[in-house]
Amino acid sequence: NATLRDLAAGTYNYRWYANDTLGNLNNSETGSYTINKAVPSGTITGTTPITYGTAADVQGSENNNGDADLSYALYRNNVSVSNPDTSVLGAGTYTYVYNTTGGQNYTSNSSLDEFTLTVNPAQSKLNLTLDGNAGNVTVSVGATVNITAYRLQGEGQIKLYNNGSLINQGDGPLENLTTFDAVGVYNITVVYEATQNYTSSSETHFVIVNDTTAPRVALLNPPNASVVGSAVVHFYAEFADDVSLANATLYVWNSTRGLVGTNFTSLTGSQNASNLSISLPYEDTFFWNYLVMDINANSAMNESNFTLTFSTADTQPPSITIHSPKNITYHASDFPLLFNVSLSEQGNAWYSLDGGATNITMSSADGVHFNASNDAMASGQYTFIAYGNDSAGNENSTSVTFSVVLEQNLPPTIVLNSPANASATTENFVILNATVFDETNTTVIFYGNGKALEVFSNVQNSTTLLLNWTSLSTGEHEWYVVASDGEMNSTSETRVFYISSEPVVRIASPSYASVYRSNLSLSLNFSVNALQLDSCWYTLDGGQTNVTLASCSNSSFNVSGNGRFVLELFANESLGGVVGSDSTEFFVALNRTTILLQSPEHESFTNSTFVDFIFIPNDDVQVENCSLYGDFGGSYKLNTTILSPQLGAENNISLELTDGNYTWAISCVNSENETSFTGNRTFIIDSVPPEVDISSPQNGNTYDVSPGQQLAIPLTFTVQDTTRTTCKYTLNFTILGIGDVSLSVPLPDCSSSQIETSIPGSYVLVLSAQDQASNSNSGESQFSVQFSSGSPGSSGSSGGGGGG
Numbered sequence: 001n002a003t004l005r006d007l008a009a010g011t012y013n014y015r016w017y018a019n020d021t022l023g024n025l026n027n028s029e030t031g032s033y034t035i036n037k038a039v040p041s042g043t044i045t046g047t048t049p050i051t052y053g054t055a056a057d058v059q060g061s062e063n064n065n066g067d068a069d070l071s072y073a074l075y076r077n078n079v080s081v082s083n084p085d086t087s088v089l090g091a092g093t094y095t096y097v098y099n100t101t102g103g104q105n106y107t108s109n110s111s112l113d114e115f116t117l118t119v120n121p122a123q124s125k126l127n128l129t130l131d132g133n134a135g136n137v138t139v140s141v142g143a144t145v146n147i148t149a150y151r152l153q154g155e156g157q158i159k160l161y162n163n164g165s166l167i168n169q170g171d172g173p174l175e176n177l178t179t180f181d182a183v184g185v186y187n188i189t190v191v192y193e194a195t196q197n198y199t200s201s202s203e204t205h206f207v208i209v210n211d212t213t214a215p216r217v218a219l220l221n222p223p224n225a226s227v228v229g230s231a232v233v234h235f236y237a238e239f240a241d242d243v244s245l246a247n248a249t250l251y252v253w254n255s256t257r258g259l260v261g262t263n264f265t266s267l268t269g270s271q272n273a274s275n276l277s278i279s280l281p282y283e284d285t286f287f288w289n290y291l292v293m294d295i296n297a298n299s300a301m302n303e304s305n306f307t308l309t310f311s312t313a314d315t316q317p318p319s320i321t322i323h324s325p326k327n328i329t330y331h332a333s334d335f336p337l338l339f340n341v342s343l344s345e346q347g348n349a350w351y352s353l354d355g356g357a358t359n360i361t362m363s364s365a366d367g368v369h370f371n372a373s374n375d376a377m378a379s380g381q382y383t384f385i386a387y388g389n390d391s392a393g394n395e396n397s398t399s400v401t402f403s404v405v406l407e408q409n410l411p412p413t414i415v416l417n418s419p420a421n422a423s424a425t426t427e428n429f430v431i432l433n434a435t436v437f438d439e440t441n442t443t444v445i446f447y448g449n450g451k452a453l454e455v456f457s458n459v460q461n462s463t464t465l466l467l468n469w470t471s472l473s474t475g476e477h478e479w480y481v482v483a484s485d486g487e488m489n490s491t492s493e494t495r496v497f498y499i500s501s502e503p504v505v506r507i508a509s510p511s512y513a514s515v516y517r518s519n520l521s522l523s524l525n526f527s528v529n530a531l532q533l534d535s536c537w538y539t540l541d542g543g544q545t546n547v548t549l550a551s552c553s554n555s556s557f558n559v560s561g562n563g564r565f566v567l568e569l570f571a572n573e574s575l576g577g578v579v580g581s582d583s584t585e586f587f588v589a590l591n592r593t594t595i596l597l598q599s600p601e602h603e604s605f606t607n608s609t610f611v612d613f614i615f616i617p618n619d620d621v622q623v624e625n626c627s628l629y630g631d632f633g634g635s636y637k638l639n640t641t642i643l644s645p646q647l648g649a650e651n652n653i654s655l656e657l658t659d660g661n662y663t664w665a666i667s668c669v670n671s672e673n674e675t676s677f678t679g680n681r682t683f684i685i686d687s688v689p690p691e692v693d694i695s696s697p698q699n700g701n702t703y704d705v706s707p708g709q710q711l712a713i714p715l716t717f718t719v720q721d722t723t724r725t726t727c728k729y730t731l732n733f734t735i736l737g738i739g740d741v742s743l744s745v746p747l748p749d750c751s752s753s754q755i756e757t758s759i760p761g762s763y764v765l766v767l768s769a770q771d772q773a774s775n776s777n778s779g780e781s782q783f784s785v786q787f788s789s790g791s792p793g794s795s796g797s798s799g800g801g802g803g804g
Helices: none
Strands: 010-014 018-019 026-027 031-035 041-045 057-063 072-076 078-079 092-100 109-120 125-130 138-142 144-153 156-161 163-172 176-180 184-192 200-208 214-221 227-229 231-240 244-251 257-267 269-277 284-294 299-301 307-311 320-324 338-345 347-351 369-374 380-390 395-404 413-418 423-425 432-438 442-448 451-459 463-469 474-483 487-493 494-499 503-510 522-529 533-539 546-549 555-557 561-571 580-590 594-599 604-606 608-616 622-628 635-642 651-656 660-670 673-679 681-685 691-696 702-705 711-720 725-735 739-745 753-757 761-771 776-787
Touching: 041 092, 057 072, 125 184, 125 200, 138 144, 144 156, 144 184, 144 307, 156 176, 163 176, 214 284, 214 299, 231 244, 231 284, 231 338, 231 580, 244 269, 257 269, 257 338, 269 494, 269 725, 320 380, 320 395, 347 474, 380 432, 413 474, 413 487, 432 442, 442 463, 451 463, 451 739, 474 561, 474 604, 503 580, 522 533, 522 561, 522 580, 594 660, 608 660, 635 651, 691 761, 691 776, 711 725, 711 761, 711 776, 753 761
Parallel strands: 138 200, 227 307, 423 494, 604 681, 702 776
Antiparallel strands: 010 031, 018 026, 041 057, 072 078, 072 092, 092 109, 125 144, 144 176, 156 163, 156 184, 184 200, 214 231, 231 269, 244 257, 244 284, 284 299, 284 307, 320 338, 338 369, 347 380, 380 395, 413 432, 432 463, 442 451, 442 474, 474 487, 474 494, 503 522, 522 555, 533 546, 533 561, 561 580, 594 608, 608 651, 622 635, 622 660, 660 673, 660 681, 691 711, 711 753, 725 739, 725 761, 761 776
16 A cells, blocks of 8 residues: 545546566556546635625635646636625625635636625714704794704715795705794694605704784774764774784773774775774763784783763864874876775765865765775875764864875886706705885786796785795796786896706616626616706726716626626716715526517506506527516516517517506527526506596685785695605786786695785686596686675775786
């Protein structure tokens, strides 16, 4: 026997020799033996899962003797990395493979070991303060609160909401000075939406707005210490409140402070007046006052009671209050000019414009309130003298001076303040800012992209108006302003601005879920829609290796081996550095049939039940057949097979399906009996339009509005559909001096809203909804708005329109 050690792998020849003591030598025939190559072994170690921001600790190791000529390599997602791999990776799942080349003593091994590393997203963190407080705040009506939001941990934008409405967004910090003009509880929330590397989070505080300010009372008529000869007396007072009035109660006491009577009336708006009456039961000196309350139960009376003496031996003339005309300048648009006065007791009234030379009787339905009008007057200054007497013949008078200017009415002047022409922003909203100048109150309409956005009525001279135009898409937008004073119109210049938001990236090739027979020179074809495109790049390993695409042009690339691959394509724009992306997955099956999936697209929606499954096969040999697989009957299985498909051309398999969610794929078999299989695509069929039901405003309703006040009509509705819907409403109406207006307002989340207007007229509301499959439906409601009964100027006023 003989022992040989540490021989390399290979084939060896041998021969035995022997001799005897006499020196005779002999040998055996030549033999051979083979030492086979050993199979190398190796392991991968590492910690999993880890949280984003933590470095990986993945390492491949081996203990193979005699392997000096072997090369070992560690791969992550088919890309070679350093060993150990200590990279900080984005959140996701990564597959590691440890392999080696062959050598003299060892075979090659493409997978000594495999290891899956999971990187979980980190927790995002936010900070929200209200006036510097990290909690709820309580303020009074009209207060301004500093709302500040920070992103403490995360990446990308945060969004700030007030009662569900987006008021700001960006990388932060976000700071908003918000004025709260109405009582209520306001939900202030900052939201961080989940990204690849950070989980979603939000923080909410509440602004509690109270009304603690009492209303104000002014007793006007009869004046303090008046004497009347009639038992029926009207008591006139004016009221004001910071929010809205609710009601007023008249109190009358006798000289011993005993209550003689009360009278009650409801009030609306922030300014109003009452002229209630009480019949005095006997002659005496009486005290009177009003108790007024607002809608939040704050109450007040005049700081002192007024006195009134009732005597049948009446020598005291009635007091007279002139409500119109006022000490202002009137123009042609104000005619016919209404004259309105009231007496403190029943009697008669007349007026004169020429110092009493010509007296004109005024009409009254109750002997207390008197009206007259004048259709035309020349330019100049006038003194309106109002005369009145009571049943005892006591006479009184008072006057007011006013002017009439009938010069040619000039059109309103409009100044667009911001945004500047040709300016750009990365936000999806802009604040439109314009100032309107005119001697009379105007109606102003903001237009955007050719559609009315908002209507402002009763706009005073030199008023600056702000409009938050939201939900803007990337690209160019135009805006202008129209103003009318009822006789003359003005249209501003048209300005443009640009929204530079996240570039829209679409990968055409590699086609999603398609399979390719080669891993070399694969086409990368794509499109990018961006305002100011800066650069493009792609990655095949989750961002560890990025490849720049010159001039953002189509290109080609290689991958190694077979299997599944994910390509992510990125593009950014130069204005704000905002990045957009798209990704696709594809498969490589070397030397098998290429199958390019065309339609339906992955995760697409359609409202047609007739579906064409289109694909393009290609091979160097004949393709015998291709088959459609899917879950069209409930279970995933073979559906249809076509023989001898056309190579390099579109092939089509058509099915008629019902509404639902479907998964499909294509397989092909070539003449060498090799099968190629694509990945799965999904699509949804939804052929049913949304159901739209408007509950407010109800069809045929009429709403009352006081002149100069804003009316808010609730817009409440329901939209039902199996997929996500977007909504908008269109409001059609007519504005005096401007004509027909169509106001279009988007409601991206189909939430209820309100329609605001201050101008009477007829309105047609059309609420439309569209789902993800482009099915649409709409509902309609026709309603009208009129001036409140008894409002000054309510008779003979012209109709108009409002905004939402």
